[in-house]
Amino acid sequence: MYVNTKDILEKASKEFYAVPAFNINNLEFLIAILEGAVEKNAPVIIETSEGAIKYAGNGNPIRGAKFFVNLVKGYADTLNIPVALHLDHGKNLEYIAAAIKAGYSSVMIDASHEPFEENLKITKEVVKWAHAAGVSVEAELGQLAGIEDNVSAEENVLVDPQQAKIFVEETGVDFLAPAIGTSHGAFKFKGEAKLDFERLEKVKKLTNIPLVLHGASSVPVKYVELAEKYGADLGGAKGVPAEEIKKCVKLGINKVNTDTDLRIAFLAGLRKNLTENVKEFDPRKYFKEGMQFVKDVVMDRLEFLGAAGKAI
Ligand code: G3H
Ligand code: 13P
Ligand code: ZN
Numbered sequence: 001m002y003v004n005t006k007d008i009l010e011k012a013s014k015e016f017y018a019v020p021a022f023n024i025n026n027l028e029f030l031i032a033i034l035e036g037a038v039e040k041n042a043p044v045i046i047e048t049s050e051g052a053i054k055y056a057g058n059g060n061p062i063r064g065a066k067f068f069v070n071l072v073k074g075y076a077d078t079l080n081i082p083v084a085l086h087l088d089h090g091k092n093l094e095y096i097a098a099a100i101k102a103g104y105s106s107v108m109i110d111a112s113h114e115p116f117e118e119n120l121k122i123t124k125e126v127v128k129w130a131h132a133a134g135v136s137v138e139a140e141l142g143q144l145a146g147i148e149d150n151v152s153a154e155e156n157v158l159v160d161p162q163q164a165k166i167f168v169e170e171t172g173v174d175f176l177a178p179a180i181g182t183s184h185g186a187f188k189f190k191g192e193a194k195l196d197f198e199r200l201e202k203v204k205k206l207t208n209i210p211l212v213l214h215g216a217s218s219v220p221v222k223y224v225e226l227a228e229k230y231g232a233d234l235g236g237a238k239g240v241p242a243e244e245i246k247k248c249v250k251l252g253i254n255k256v257n258t259d260t261d262l263r264i265a266f267l268a269g270l271r272k273n274l275t276e277n278v279k280e281f282d283p284r285k286y287f288k289e290g291m292q293f294v295k296d297v298v299m300d301r302l303e304f305l306g307a308a309g310k311a312i
Pocket of ligand 3: 089184214215257
């Protein structure tokens with residue numbers, strides 16, 4: 001079934017588990033993710049960035065948003081697991097409006113780069129439009145920075161728990177992404193992962209709504225090594241270990257955003273397949289191993305986040 005993201009996340013928050021939100025840009029990742037979720041009898045969130053919508057719509061946000069709604073809703077309606085479609089990092093109001101109008105389950109308004117008051121004002125406005133259409137809203141506080149930024153300006157970029165309380169009360173936002181030390185992409189930490197668990201705990205206590213962890217890929221060594229064996233160069237890639245994510249789930253994270261891990265798993269399978277089957281030119285065949293690796297990552301995440309078996 002195609003559902004509102006709020007239904008998935010409020011249940012997760014009450015029962016102390018998290019649901020992964022996987023980024024897609026195409027059909028192959030969607031099939032692999034949904035088949036993994038079916039096998040684990042789990043709820044799942046599919047998300048698309050503005051870049052994904054631009055890509056699928058060939059530059060036209062309305063076409064791209066409609067394309068994803070039809071694709072995800074069409075597939076989800078044949079399944080017995082809850083599936084939601086979310087706009088990830090909505091920054092451009094044109095894309096947010098297109099997603100709401102097309103029938104997304106939820107949207108993120110990411111005005112985290114703006115000063116607090118401006119973020120609050122923009123978020124409040126988006127909540128008004130989205131709620132009027134029955135669409136739930138995620139916002140972000142603090143900023144996800146690169147490793148260099150974090151070293152020099154850690155206190156400035158991480159979320160302020162007292163501000164989070166005010167922000168949630170005043171905007172009426174449904175879920176909040178607090179910056180606690182993760183970053184996007186395949187190169188998150190130079191040494192050990194360093195997340196601010198205390199800060200996360202405070203934010204949950206003060207807001208008591210579902211919380212979202214961005215930049216949550218673990219960058220599995222297995223797929224990095226396989227991709228490199230077949231010619232990729234991912235030197236220095238490092239993610240957030242599963243144990244650290246599990247600690248975050250205990251402290252109140254209910255949505256775990258994952259893009260990079262799927263990209264690397266697919267890349268490993270694709271490179272391996274193309275190298276080993278030089279005569280193959282049917283994409284349904286040479287995509288297959290990458291899709292299987294994506295499905296394996298999906299099932300592993302559903303399991304360790306506690307979402308497996310939570311479809312009903
Ligand atoms: O958080 C960002 C996601 O990984 C999407 O990235 O803008 O390259 O689609 P993208
Ligand atoms: P990763 O780059 O760690 O997969 O993070 C994805 C993300 O936060 C999407 O919003
Ligand atoms: Zn993100």
